[in-house]
Amino acid sequence: MAILVQKFGGTSLATEEARQHVIEHIKRERARGYQLAVVVSAMGRKGSPYATDTLLTLTSGSQSAREQDFLMACGEMISAAVLCSLLESEGIPAVALTGGQAGIRTDNQYGHARITRIDPAAMVRHLDQGRVVVVTGFQGMTDDGEITTLGRGGSDTSATAIGAALQAEMVDIYTDVEGILTADPKVVENARPLEAVSYNEICNMARQGAKVIHPRAVEVAAQSNIPIRVRSTFSDQEGTLVSSRQTGQVRDVKDRPVTGIAHVAPVTQITVSNTAGQADVQLGVFQAMAKHHISVDFINVTPNGAVYTVFDSEADRAVAALKKLGYEPAAIRDCAKVSVIGGGMNGVPGVMARIVEALTEEGIAIMQSADSNSTIWVLVRQSDMIAAIRALHTKFGLDL
Numbered sequence: 001m002a003i004l005v006q007k008f009g010g011t012s013l014a015t016e017e018a019r020q021h022v023i024e025h026i027k028r029e030r031a032r033g034y035q036l037a038v039v040v041s042a043m044g045r046k047g048s049p050y051a052t053d054t055l056l057t058l059t060s061g062s063q064s065a066r067e068q069d070f071l072m073a074c075g076e077m078i079s080a081a082v083l084c085s086l087l088e089s090e091g092i093p094a095v096a097l098t099g100g101q102a103g104i105r106t107d108n109q110y111g112h113a114r115i116t117r118i119d120p121a122a123m124v125r126h127l128d129q130g131r132v133v134v135v136t137g138f139q140g141m142t143d144d145g146e147i148t149t150l151g152r153g154g155s156d157t158s159a160t161a162i163g164a165a166l167q168a169e170m171v172d173i174y175t176d177v178e179g180i181l182t183a184d185p186k187v188v189e190n191a192r193p194l195e196a197v198s199y200n201e202i203c204n205m206a207r208q209g210a211k212v213i214h215p216r217a218v219e220v221a222a223q224s225n226i227p228i229r230v231r232s233t234f235s236d237q238e239g240t241l242v243s244s245r246q247t248g249q250v251r252d253v254k255d256r257p258v259t260g261i262a263h264v265a266p267v268t269q270i271t272v273s274n275t276a277g278q279a280d281v282q283l284g285v286f287q288a289m290a291k292h293h294i295s296v297d298f299i300n301v302t303p304n305g306a307v308y309t310v311f312d313s314e315a316d317r318a319v320a321a322l323k324k325l326g327y328e329p330a331a332i333r334d335c336a337k338v339s340v341i342g343g344g345m346n347g348v349p350g351v352m353a354r355i356v357e358a359l360t361e362e363g364i365a366i367m368q369s370a371d372s373n374s375t376i377w378v379l380v381r382q383s384d385m386i387a388a389i390r391a392l393h394t395k396f397g398l399d400l
Helices: 016-031 052-056 065-072 074-089 121-128 154-166 199-207 215-224 281-291 312-324 351-361 382-395
Strands: 003-008 035-040 094-097 104-106 115-118 132-136 139-141 147-149 170-175 196-198 228-232 240-243 260-273 297-302 305-311 330-341 368-371 375-381
Touching: 003 016, 003 154, 016 035, 016 074, 016 170, 035 074, 035 121, 035 154, 052 065, 052 074, 065 074, 065 147, 074 094, 074 132, 094 121, 104 154, 115 154, 121 132, 121 154, 132 154, 139 154, 154 170, 154 215, 196 199, 199 215, 199 240, 199 260, 199 330, 215 228, 260 281, 260 297, 260 312, 260 382, 281 305, 281 312, 297 368, 305 312, 312 330, 330 382, 351 375, 351 382, 375 382
Parallel strands: 003 035, 003 170, 035 132, 094 132, 104 139, 170 228, 196 240
Antiparallel strands: 104 115, 139 147, 228 240, 260 305, 260 330, 297 305, 330 375, 368 375
């Protein structure tokens, strides 16, 4: 029997009504003949009693990283136990496994552990005995038996890694939206679901602000060439297929240079220029950022200096570190990075011209730009961000 991995996020498990939708998705796929491994997140979001962020408020904040991971792993265990109970009440054999019991082994970096390997033997044994295997996402175990958590996007990563280990036919990521959209629906009302995207496109969208799936999870799936579907828990729609162009599985890409628009805000643009007597300014700037553990992005380096962005929350520290070295940085706060993403834009003339045209028509100044083979980034004032996203969405026909 083919194996299907289903992953349900916190909103999919937050209420009795939502959990019933989860049960129906499991029933449907069992009826289609699949063996099922189901990966669960903690129930709800911050404020919900069993959400991870809520659990963290129960402590003094002085616990060690080990004990913090021990606590953070509890939310997924509650979800797995509750879901197993519901399945059994429906006459569906099920078993709950922690990440460690499921064979997920990690390094010992508490809070942001990396999966080193998965031994799927326990999962396979239960699957062969006709059970739905419910696995706690976001966690694993070291070779010494210590519980670890995988950091941001950990449950998505658990799901695709388990899919790879079980050689699953597909990994279904269930969320509270109909799939991957052309833009943030809170910004663009007529953003529409995409039928299919490539691994590269969705990785870029996720890195540039889209929050449907974590890029690390996509990278794991891409390495094993396992397709992902991003679907809604609250409907039976097929959602968005994420797979490889080379396999021929991605459809709806002909004549589509741009797939979607993503954004990150607020960010601060920092410019450091060479002045008399300042040699190797670029080296000094980026060594200072590294020393102070400040993440940099949108980097342009020229013989005259460097321009880059940091999150607004890091701007004061970044400027102080640079001034301490004798530099005179110029900082422009409240900016937004808007990304135009599409696997079909490589080698297509005129994409940048259309971006400039769309923003010029709206009177929006481009403060900085950069590109790769599948993404063009522009930096604008945050006050212009919504207008910029909407203009670009329309210019590339994404609302049609």
